[in-house]
Amino acid sequence: MASSPWPLPADAPSAADLSRCVHCGLCINACPTFAVTGLEAESPRGRIALARAVDEGVIPLTAAVQSHWDLCLQCRACEAVCPSGVAYGRIIEHVKAQVAAAPAKDAAPRRLRRFLLRNVVARPRVLAAVVAPARWWAGSLPRRALRKSGAKWLPSRLAAMEAQLPRHPGRPLRAGDSLPVPGEASTEAVLFTGCVMGELFGGVHRATASVLARRGVRAIAVEGQGCCGALHAHDGDLAFARDLARRNIDALPGDDPIIVNSAGCGAAMKEYGQLLHADPRYADRAAAFAARVRDFSEFVAALDTPAAGHFPARVAYQDACHLAHAQRIREQPRALLRAIAGCDLVETPGADLCCGAAGIYSLVEPGMSAALRTRKADAFRDSAPDVIVTANPGCQMQYEAAVREAGIDARVMHLAEALDEAERRAPRA
Template sequence: MEEPPTSHSQPVRDVCDYDLLFDCVHCGLCAEACPTYVATRREMDSPRGRIYLMKSLAEGKLQLDDDAVRHLDLCLGCRGCETACPSGVHYGQLIEGARAFVERNHRRGVFDRLKRSTVSAIFPYPSRMRAVLAPLIVVDRLGLRPALRAILPRSFRDWLDLLPPLGARHPLAPDLHVASADNAPTVVVHHGCVAQVLANSENLNSERMLAAAGYRVEHLEETVCCGALDLHSGNSARALEFARANVRALKGSGADAIVSAASGCSTAIAEYGELLKHDAELAADARAVAGKVKDLSTLLLAAKWTPVREFRCTVTYHDACHLAHGLGIREAPRKLLASIPGVRLVELTESDLCCGSAGSYNLTEPEMARELGRRKVDNIVATGADYVVLANPGCEFQIAAELKRRNSKTRAIHLADFLALVANNDRIR
């Protein structure tokens, strides 16, 4: 591997923040933390390889052809490489910039464009998603999903498998109406876009558990997408629009802390300060909002919340990528789970290796997503756990689909929903 240059000229293409590319010293320590490199063992599917690719594109040494785009597309954006990197490379910023460059300058095939435009047009808008899923709610209530699945082409079956049962009522934590002290911190739960349609119990249970711990919970009148889906797919213009709307709403809530049931949303909001640093009107507010992002387990531990019921089961914990690598939160969820009487916590092998969900990645890159999902579930099944607890609805859908394919008794469940089961002493399987 050649030595990195000590100086550099100006790029001829605006691929990404060119100066950030030179933070990489090409040591290769990121490789084994990269899910796609672990799966393919190809250098160009490693963070180091993709950084070489971005640099070559920026300097005009490489054309933006289908092969180059393929290596960039295959990145999950999980940021496992950032945790492993000794040089502090901001890989997330680099890959998001490169993807925006791809979307501006590369024409994809018809089917790929259709798939990506469908995700882009529907997923960030809860009302559109509800309208699209309305017929499937009827199908689920009539118990006809297996029949529907049997007649669909494989690609559509894979998409269908990722959808949780629709129209079902999920257990909610008791609404304890705990009287909060006048000086108690206020918390707002950002309900997101996909989460409020497919996993709203996770939002509601987060709010109820926080209220039970003594926090004053504020509610936003309206929630728009955090912008993460657009940042990951190269639509930076709309991501900025969403970010500005959220900064105004979150600032207006007056909350001391901001929580999301989706770790990808939490990380996106935590990076609003960087995203909007050139916005003359909102830069300061964006930094303030970003600094208030917390996670559910950290807040519950800070409030010294303790469960009042015993709940006997074995659990393992999957580290959602953006919670672990984006926000650096690993121990708090484990500490919270271990504090529950009757819970036996078993550590998961490769717990922080991406499960293949990665926002809409499992829809746009189903083959790699399935391979990573199988690897993740192999490790989960080996623990013998009753539950695999996690902090991101996308991870839940991805892992639950693979567990169901194997007829496994292990249940994938969000931390907030698991705490609701504990509070209700309702060991649902």
């Protein structure tokens, strides 16, 4: 048998997936990294061509080749517009698994990243201990005072991370915690609590449960669930992502819908069937689990309850990539916002272009991430929204940094928070 050109043949991108691309280039203008660089090698077509060339043994897997894949945000905007149905998300996850396994000059930082993703992000108690000081700092008086003074006290890379912290992180909400209960519950649903989401955005989870409770749905943060594995898969650690998927499948049996308010987690969990398709013990259960997963906006819009609430604000909704491109959910969040009295929904240019957060991308590719954040800030400056609404914690953090850096006076909210605030102001009769 011929030896594979890939260092991890079991997880190599499939030749069938790669050959589906007909090089038409219709995806290129949807690609944020092409928009910033103008380079073919930083476009989806270029990245697929490189993977195919490696797969066919035409070129070796060099550091230069890997760098083009590393700059990919895995936003999947290209996949959503591809007329040939190229599964770019699947291709790039398998390509990243090869990059992670290949010898590299920057092996030490890669190893550290993998260690942290496995031993901090995926371990709830460790993550809670690590995030606690950041959560305290995010809402603290010294932080507010330093912001007011305009003092630059951190090196630029750390300053960008600090700027991403939410202004008012709520109390954490973790698996097993109690949630608002409806007066009369007609149905139950699992609330997926996640990892960073539960630690830094407990308020979003509570808002999600409140919105559901007003619609007669009791949300339960079932104990034993944990990180979805999306960050690990995107970083090329497919083996660990599979472990995390199995843990969630074991922890969340039954038929109740699983409500996810983080677009990245929802997209990953809807693809558990694909992730575990070669696992004879889990393949069927993974597919059944994936079929229960619903994004918050998808679930609430389908309940079709009469509009309620009051939200007197100019609102710019920004698509989260893994909601718009991976889950193809664009209209439901907009429809929910449009239905609220007083809500003036404005479409900003590039609303569905990646903000540059992309999981841990803003930490490992800070230059491209900052370029995309600036594009968003420019759009906000032009359209002057009062509130920026999105549906993913990483995007929320990136928009916090964008408005802060650009001196824009706008609140950043999750869709669930906006609906909850509106409905608290003017409850359903």
